[in-house]
Amino acid sequence: MNFTPALVGFALYILIWEKLPEWGNWFNWILQRLPKPLQTLYAQWRCPYCVGFWMALALHGATGLWTLPALANLPGFWGSAAPLVGWFLDALATATLILICKLTLEAIGLPAMKAHSMRQEFMRKMAEEASK
Incomplete structure (x- = not known):
């Protein structure tokens, strides 16, 4: 199992949905000017699982990394659908890991903040x- 796609996906999730909106008005300004x-x-x-799935597909396409390398060589009965399947x-597995990362960070973060x-x-x- 390769955790790289999940870690990169989670880092992108944090950047895009949690940090950039807080880092000044420029990102929110861009968001407000996007098409509806x-x-x-x-x-x-906002769901890390939902966006994680699409991030995983994009990351796999951009980098060729697999979370579960065994899925690169599916049995022959899948035929030409094997790469898509x-x-x-793999994107489902990566999205699950991204969700686990998010839940773990929240579980650790709340007691730490308290x-x-x-x-x-x-x-x-x-x-x-x-001072008295």
Whole structure:
């Protein structure tokens, strides 16, 4: 199993849907000027599994990387459909890994943010007590 396509796909997901909208007005300005169907597509593709599938297809086409290399050589009974079936199944597997990455990051992130918040509150109280 090769995790490279899932890792690159997840990195692109974070960049496009979580970071670029926060990094200034230029990205949001571009989004607002896209045709309405593309704006709708961007707004609806928040799901890491859904967008991960299409990213996986694009990444496979651009790089030739497989998440599951065994899917590159499907049995002969698939005939000329074998490459399409292989790409489809590989994209599903990659999308699943992208979703797992997203869920894992959220599961780790929430306790970390809570701990940071609690520490900040503790430090604030300690500073108040020291100044009395």
